[in-house]
Amino acid sequence: MKNKNRQNRKGLYLPAKVEILDVVDMTSDVKLFKLERPKSFYYSPGQFLMVSVWGAGEVPISITSTHEIRKDIELCIRKVGAVTSALHSLTAGDYLGIRGPLGNRFPFEEAFGKDILFVAGGIGIAPLRSLINLVSEQKEKFGKIALIYGSRNPSEVLFLDEILRWRDEGIDVYLTVDVKTDPWKYSTGLVTEHLSKQRISFKTCHSYICGPHVMIKAVMRDLSLMGMPAENIITTLEAHMKCGVGKCGHCYTDGKYVCTDGPVFNYTEIKQFGMSNP
Amino acid sequence: MAGLASAFGSGAMTNSIEEIDNARVLFVIGSNTTEQHPMIAMHMLDAVDKGATLIVADPRKTQVAGFAQIHLRQKSGTDVALLNGIMNVIIDEGLVDISFVKRRTENFDDLEKIVRAYSPDVAEKITGVPADEIKRVARIYATEKRSMLFYSMGITQHITGVDNVRSCANLVMLTAHIGQPMTGLNPLRGQNNVQGACDMGALPDVYSGYQRVSDPKARRKIGNAWGRKLPARPGLTMIDMFDAALSGGLKAMYIMGENPVISDPDSSHLIEAIKKLDFLVVQDIFMSDTAELADVVLPAVTFAEKDGTFTNTERRVQKIRRVIRPMFGAMPDWKIISEVSKKMGYDMGYRAPHEIMEEVALLTPSYGGILHHRLDNFGIQWPCPDTSHAGTPFLHRKKFAKGLGTFNPVDFAPPAENTDAEYPFILTTGRMYFRYHTGTMCRRTSTLEREEPECFIEINPKDAGRLGVRTRNRVRVLSRRGEIVVNVLVTDRTPEGIVFIPFHFRDAAVNLITNPAVDPIAKIPEFKVCAVRIVPLIPKPGERQKSLYNRKEDIKILLELYEEPKV
């Protein structure tokens, strides 16, 4: 799963300046940024960018768009810290600094001919969307495709129109929320409660998971118990990062750098983490 | 410092930090040493590793208390009763150093009379510390020859601050743990140059070296040197100044390098006072909350842009050196004062800080031999009367500065504010390791800023249970003066009935609610005790709750749910 991307050697830490083409409000605290894509910028699902706002700092953001489908770059960003707050104050026509694409990608060639299960929680849908769109382009290469997507409440469901389109295109979609409000017609409860309802063959299926840390852990454990091979349970991790290229040490855990060895890991690798965490 | 001065005749750490390494007993009261004076705690830990006994008296379970063999968790504001209880045992069991008391001290009989009333059982009732523990501490402290006593803001920031310090001094004299190496009464000063500011006479009643303004001889000597007739009446303390400003008696202020709006108690009252001034000058390195209110703000420089000296808590006068040119258009503070003074018709005529130090040496007996060129090898500890003197590692060797040491017996008096049904918790305030004072410097330091970005209130798990709050919940903390909103941190560091808030944060400035009642002599506000009520804040519908999965308790439950079966 290693992607020894040796590009951009000279200006390892120098961001490229790109223009914001459009900003779309998704929820009260999530916005979708559409950026101009620089020349010779190729990325794969699962990779991320280091996004700079001058004076505020730099944060890692996973790419939510799909290279093969769009000419721009889409980033789905929730306002949580100083940098993302600064980001949210920008509008179309403003400039950002980006470095990347960084990190490895979701392995999906191994899933050819097999079933695929996507499990997303909250903003965790963003990195998966990149892969889901790519997979749904070539659905014929895979078996059954299912998506379970949990949100806190109906107003925080992201990409709902797109999700409904995926459903129309034949993906099994399960939407669930923690807190139900009218007129929500889908289910409630944690995503884990819906895993066993999937009519897929867990023994050979590949699953891609992204969401809050605890959700990831719980889903991985459950899928493993249901007989899914650990190598097929794949997630992408979030971590504090300053450099994105394996130098600053912030994302380092137990011999692995989330930025260069990940952010995409399978359950076998994840289980090795946590040696220093009692 | 007033308490120490009345007992010994001078107020400073009597002994040196280096001596701690070889002490046998370290009695730390009201000091979170590992966090506030880490390098002193390092010496304490070294001593403990060599077999010394560490006794910590602090309501909170601080890190240094974790290293202690004995941790006394007295109720906030009952230090006098605790110390009197200890002295009661010492007198009762005949552990008093009678020869020292006879030769070097006065007023022992009065002490004995008062302390008699504080049997360990009585002290237990007041302080909550078991009588047996009090006895044990008394015996250990008194019988060991090399016993050092340390205290800090936990002792002084009470309305009984001076009483507390006097009690400490009484204890030290009773057992003759003073005037020798590895003993003494050692106040740990909070800021880098508090000691120096006091030594230099930045106080309303004394000149440099604690020469009283009411003393005609000192006044004449210094007045002659300066060519001016000096006022005899002692001036106003800072808190009095703000009161005077509010009542209109004080028209103008010149504030150098301080941010009283954040650091002082009852800050709303203070802001009102400042707004009443006709003219306010603030001199600082960053725009501060106080500077925002000024008419004129002057850019001063940091420690790295000027020459000068600092005096640390063990009286060590050390040189700081100019490393870089003053940044931007800033000017060293000493130069600004000289310039203002010149404009007002008094030419001070200094060209460099070492020339000022020469004048200090000339006019200040205890700094008589302290000149810049002598300070190269880690400075000199005052008193240093002349240039042939190497400095004084510990004080009061043969006699106290004032001659005989005076016992100042004190009775226990409860804190100014008591808890009641409406305000059931005692709030105590303090510092945090990663923060410094009002944050002017550390907020511009990325590593420090990152650690604790938000203010919090420490609540004991049992109290938290009763209130129905958990870590990261938000609560309103109300006192009789105001209220702030902070995050909860549930921890057993803080005992039941007591809550703790650090004072560094401007967004949740705890000094909006603290009690401005001051010690009648030292004028130190009672930061350590104030009665508060805590009201959990329930998020309004639609307002974003913290993520479900971020809450520790939920995580625990979830993890238990998904625990892998053991094979």
Add this chain to the structure above:
Amino acid sequence: MEKISSVCPYCGCGCGLYVHVEKNTITGISPSKHHPVNKGSLCVKGWNCFEFVQHPERLKYPLIKKDGVFQQASWEDTLDLIAANLTKIREESGPDSIGILSSAKCTNEENFLMMKFARAVIGTNNVDHCARL
């Protein structure tokens, strides 16, 4: 690259340290190994005490408030304004209507000057600092 001996500006321990400087820029801090207080150690504040020194938010020039807004001013004008105002208030309301707050963060020399300024120049004993806090 030079290393200049100095003292930590944070707490009362007074730890000895070296300030590293290169081309008028501070590049780092290191503890003094033989200093009797810190003996080669520093706390986190000491290790990081250089960062704020060259921070761009530092006050860069004197500011005079006009109609509630601070405006950049020259040293000369500012000092004149201070001297004029303090002199006027002293003459109108007496020296004790002026209060001086010195600083526990400034040097001994500066504290001495500030108390000299209060007592000899203004003529008041209203001088204090925040030792109590």
Add this chain to the structure above:
Amino acid sequence: MKGHFVLNRAHLSYWLRQLRKDADLIGPLRSTDGDIIFSSIENIHDIELDCPASIPSPKEFIFPQKEEMFRFSDKGVSSKSNGERRVIFGVRSCDISAIALLDRFYGELYEDSFYMDRRRNTVFISIACNTPDPTCFCIGLGTGPFLKSGFDIQLTDLGNRYLVQAGSGEGLKIIRRFRHLFQKPEKTDFDDQYEAMLSSQSGFEKRITLETVRQKIITAKVEDSFWESVALRCFQCGGCVYECPLCTCFNVVDWKEDKDKGVRMRLWDTCMFKGFTKMAGNVLPAEKQIMRTKRWYFHKLLYYPEQFGKFGCVGCGRCTITCPGRIDMAAVANKLD
């Protein structure tokens, strides 16, 4: 032997003075307070030839505590090169071993341009340690006191003369430029060096083998209670990380000077603080000190060997000197050994 020379002790200062002509010469001095500090050399005779390990480690010359990465403005970013030529004299063997490892860390996979710029313009002249300090334990790690390779230039003090070994092209270059100063070594020179090495090796007070510690950790024979006892004594000063010649972590900070203008800096950071791994929304993956303590030791003892085949410790003893809680690599190793 190739790359080996002899330099008369009397000629050392002449050589250094020549080197100073086109480079900043940095070496160990004794400060007025009696500390050893590495600083630009004004007077060659001020150099302290026989000195204990410096505080901090010489990593500060190639990875400074604070460093400007680039300036930004509305026009974009601009970075200036940090390519000042430097000769750093008097570095110890352990530090040279550390720098060799840093070169791999910063050079492999993605090349850190700031580090490499400085590194390429720096020549280290190290002195093999004839007298180890009480806190040194390089001998058990093969990172000193005498090195066989990995240095630019290594001097061995043989009394009236130095045996000079060139270990890199850069090193050889600055010897060749002053060829008239250097003689060919005789057999006795090598004999004397060998003697000096034996005598140095017998001077170590600490004999620590990190391998046994590593084995113990891998086989889970180290209880968490042990790490808890270590963590309890941590004062959170970060000193062990700041002073470690192998710790590489940094923080990145933007300083806004004006609207749309400013500078991005990097500063040494330390994994000993909970904020180090803090994620968006104040989530703290390593909230407890024990996690951070284990993380540091495991990185150095388990994962460095996995990644580089070497321990993340060179036995310089700096953490021993600097830790106010007296917990350091040597103390931990001693307790586990």
